[in-house]
Every structure is written in C-alpha cells, then in structure tokens.
Amino acid sequence: MIVPLLSLVPGERGVVVDLRGGPNFRSRLYAMGLAPGAVVRVLENYPRGPVIIEVGGTRLALGKGMASRVFVRKL
C-alpha cells in the first residue's frame, strides 16, 4: 500500500517509493538519506508539529507539508 509518510503513526515503517515535489525539494531529501528504496521509521508524528523519522541511522524532522509529499510503501 503506497501512502504519504505523513499518514504513518509512530513505530510504523515504510520504504520510500517517490518524492513528489520540485528539484530543490527532491535533492534536499535524498541527500539526507530519503531516497527511493530507503527504509523509514516514524518516531513521532505530532498533530501540530513536525514528523520525526529515522532513516539510515539518523533522525530527521520534516515539516508536515514535506511529509505529505514523501510516498512510502508501508512495511
């Protein structure tokens, strides 16, 4: 099932399949490890705050807008 990263709850994992955004958005994300194929685990998903994820051994905080444009296959 392919869903936006934003919809994952803490503890859930997914494989990145697509980044839907402009070139700046894409390159920013994959340079930080969020490339197609990367396994992501959601640590926190605050209702009014950022989404905190773990990918490739590092923790990233993403704005809601960005997390809604990262598409993952739920694991």
Added chain:
Amino acid sequence: MAMRVVALAGNPNVGKTTIFNALTGMRQHVGNWPGVTVEKKEGVFEHKGERFLVVDLPGTYSLTAHSVDELVARNFLLNGNPDVVVDVVDATAVLRNLYLTMEIFEMGLKNVIIALNKVDLAEKKGIKIDPVKMSKALGVPVVPLNAKEGAGIEELKEKIWEMAHGMIKTNPVLPRYDPEVEREIEHISKCLAGTELADRYPLRWLAIKLLQRDDEVMKLVLRYLGEEKLKEIMTHIGEAEERYGRAMDLIIAGQKYEFIDGLTHEFMGYGKAKETLTDQLDRILVHPVYGFIAMAFVFYLVFKFVFAFGMPLQGILDDAFGRFGEWVAPHIANETLRGLLVDGVIGGVGSVLSFFPLVFLLFLALSFLEDLGYMARVAVLMEGILRKFGLPGKAIIPLILGLGCNVPAVMATRTLDEEKDRLVAMFVNPFIPCSARLSVISFLVGAFFGGDALVALAIYLLAFAVALLSAKLVSRFVSGEESPFVIELPEFLLPSWKSLLLHSWERSKEFVQKAGTVILVGSIIIWYLSNYPVPMGTGKSYAERLGHLVAPYLNLMGLDWKAGVSLIFGIIAKENVISTYSILYGGLTGDALKKAMMSAMSPLQGFVLAVVTTLYVPCIATIGAVRAESNWKWALAVTVYMITVASLLGILIWHVGTAMGL
C-alpha cells in the same frame, strides 16, 4: 614552494570542525568565501617539517547547485586544485555520508582520504565497521578517528603527507547504475566527448549532472557548446524521463544508495541497537508542549550565564578605559587633540572593547548549544510559528539574542541556511529591544508611569510584533526560495571546550574588527558635534542646532528639540538617549532628572519617546554588524525602514492619544 592544500569535506554534524581544530589548532583564520556570506575557515598544520593549508569546506549533504554552501564546496573541489581531499564520514550514519563521498568520487577526484569519525559512538549503537575492508571497498585510505579525544589525528596527518607525496595509489570506486541509466550516461558522454568542456571536467560527472538537470552544468554546456547542443541533450533526457515516468535525478539517487548499500555489506555489520539518551531526550525536547518549556528554561540559563558574567566585565572594562582617559588627559597640552583622543578615540575603542566580554560569552553559549545539537531541536519547535512570518524556526535564536545585544544577534543570523532567511532575520533584528534600550525604557517608565511593569511589557510586545510583521512584509520582497523544512536531529554530543573557546574567540575577534571601526568613527563624530563650535549646554553646539533642525519633524509626534539631540546621540548607543537628556538639563541625574522631564512632558509624550527610542534606528554597532553580514545597501535599507516605522508609530500614538484626551 607553495603550501600544499588539503580540502576538508563532509556532512554537517559529523565533527568536521573538531577535526579541523585538532589538525590546525590556533593557526587558523576565519573569513568569507568570495562573493557570498558563507564562512570560510583556513588553517595550517605542520607534519615532517612541511606545512599544509587546510580549507574547511561548508558542511553539506551533497554537491548540487541548489544551495550556496554546496556550490561553494563543489567549486572548490572542482577548481581549487586541492592536493588532498579529506572526506569526514560519520560512522553512525555511513550510508548517508557515503552519498557525498560518491559525489566526490564522481567528480573524478582521486586523492581522497576518508576520516571515519565517531567510531566509538557507532560501536555503542551496535554498528561494527572494519576500516581495512572499508578502505578496500572504497578504493581509498580510511583513517578511524575519535576527533574529540584527538585519537587518530596523527595518523591522518601522516596519510595526508604520504598522499601529497604521491606515495598512496588510490582507485576510488564509482557507483554503477542500472543498464538503462548507464546507457543514458554513455549517450550524453558521447555527445560531449572531444569538446573543450570535456577537457575541463570529468565526462562522466558532466553526464550524470546533466541527467540530474544541474543548473550550473547546464550553463556550462550553454557557454561552451551553445544552445543547440544543450537543447539536443535536454530533449533526450526529457524523452528518457518520459519512458521512466519520473525524474531522472530521483532514479539516480535511489540507485546510488542501492550501490552504497551493497558496498557497506562488505565492511559493516549491525548489532542490536540500544535506545540512546538522545532518543529519550528528544521525546521531551521536540514535544509540542514540554519542548517549549524546556526551551524557555535553556534560554533563561543562557541569559543568566551571559549577563551574570558579561555585565560586570563590561563595567570593569568601561571603568578601565574611563580611568585611562583621565590619566592620559593631563599629558596632552593641545585642547582639541586631547578631546579627540580622550573622548573620541579612547572612549570609542573603550565602548567597542567593553562589548567584547558580552559578545564572547554569547558566542560561547551559542556554540555550545549548536555543537551539542540542541539548536536543531529549537529550529524544529519554532518552525511552525515563525514560518507564518516568513522566517525559519532557527531564526528564534537571533531574535532572542537581540534582547541582550543586537550585534551578536545579527551575527548569529549566519547560522541560518538560506541567504533569504539570513537577510530577513537580520533586517528585523534591530527592532528587538536590547539591554541598552531596556535601561532607557525602564528609566522613562519609571519617570512617567511610576515604574508600571505592564507599560514596559507593552513596549516589548509592540517591538516583537513590529519585528514579526516586518519579517512577513520584507520576506515578500527578498527573492529566494522558501527553504523546504527538513532538518537533521543529530545525536547529542558534549562539545570539546578547546573547540568552543577557539570558535567563540574567532567570532568575537571578528566582531571587534568589523563593528569596531564603525563605532570608533561614530564616537569621534559625537565628540565633534557636542564640542563645536562651542560645548553643549549653551544651545549653540552643532548637536543642539541639529536638534532644533529636526524639531519640526519630531513635533509631529509631540516631541521637541531635546528629544532630537538625544535621539541623534542614541544612534551611537541607545543608552545615550538618557545621558544626553541629563546634559541638556544641566547635569541632572536620577530622580532629579525624572522630575525635570515630568514637568516638561506629559506621560503620553514620555510613552512616545520610549516607543520611538526602542524602534527608531539600529545603533551604529548594529548597523556595522548588518553591513558586515550583508552589504551597505541592506544596512541602509534597515535604517531607513526603522526610521519610517518608528515615525509612523510615534505620530499615530501621539495623535490617537491626544484625541483620547491622554
């Protein structure tokens, strides 16, 4: 013989600065990369009697053309001819770090050494890396380090030396992509082969960058090969993307990681990862409720630290310079020269240097929080709120620092990643009432409102509101993309004191050099205006004449010529507003001055004066800082904008207040 050049590359938060400091010690210099406000650090180390110049490149995750930092790093690697490139890799996040490494390899650089940092931390996280196998897999030497404790630094120097002397043969591994992608790379390579462009840059790198639609490389093709050729290549790429149904850069990035992942299996093993302290702390520190409480507490501590130690030191230095002036004065016979030296030069230098402890301590506290990894958490917390006003979350740091002193606050805007954010943040910072304005506000509120804290609070809230609304306004006029919000939350790591002190020292020194000259010139002008043609107090000095000159304008907001003189002198330093009133009232101070002012002005006038003093103009040191961090035009724009806003508000408050019968 010219010094050999070592370029230090790596991701942010990997301990690159610590390695730089461990290599070069005190022999370093901080400046700017030409044409951009990106900090450039250079240092020298000696090994086996030979000196090496180390250039610290901006910490980046990749080498695209999307950000200034990345372009600076990339251009240096391409055109700076470094003899050796040291690529710092964080052992706790090898996969992501090697992405940058692969970009470096693809640029055709051969003399690369991997400095594998934080090996101890990785082991704690259950990550086992075999440096020998890693070196074999990557085709370049790998030196394991624990930079904080200095372990591995000598080995690194030795390897740099050997490599610079051609004693190490390397064979950097190049990422292989799927056959279809390789075919595209080959096709574009063929289009470019044999051209002048191919002589200057590695063919494969050009081809891959074109596939990623890299702006700078596209410009290169346009310049060297013309529009026809560029169009032909881009059409071809467009067709390929059509077939794939997605952007080529995304495909390449995914496959690059796949390749790296394959590599890491040859030298890396995962054990069982334990939950770290950082995991636990982050549950509080970025929490939408507890996080703010923690942040308020942290900034409270920073303020306590900076002002508890900084204020007395500032007083001592001020005193010392005052006494020095008094001591020098009798030794100079010529009255003009004496005034110039004692009031102008010594007073001016004194006020610059008396800032030094405050600035140094502020930078110390900030560097500590930054190196610790806490600033990233603050940025996450504030993003949601500040973004509404066109600022990134990180901009809270300069805004809060402004309450202490706007000069280091303006300098702290350089920690923001985007040029646009930096410009907006430094534009609105001078609105934040610094400690000098606190003294003016509390004096006036004491005089006209019996020290009612609510009035003072209202002025502060007004100032913050003006700053935020101005940010919203100005950010519309500054070109630049809104930075997408994604930020790394690095593992908390206690910074090394040596590194902190060094960094704060360099930055404060820079402040003295840059703001210093402006303050010095300002002090000399003040001295001149208030002593010529006759000393102030007679109504005939230039200063008083200037006051009368601007009086008609100030009348619009209910203020008189005395306010004019005070506000003009306040440009040098805001606390001058009160001391000038003191001179104008024949040397009255404290309660006597308050009484005199109260009989001359209504509370409404007092309130207008407090508001205008808070907002009307950045002090000269702050103007100097804005200029240093941007340019003269921007510093001028801030000044004009503030005068306008303060005037409008002053006029508004005065007229509304009078209409209400206040």
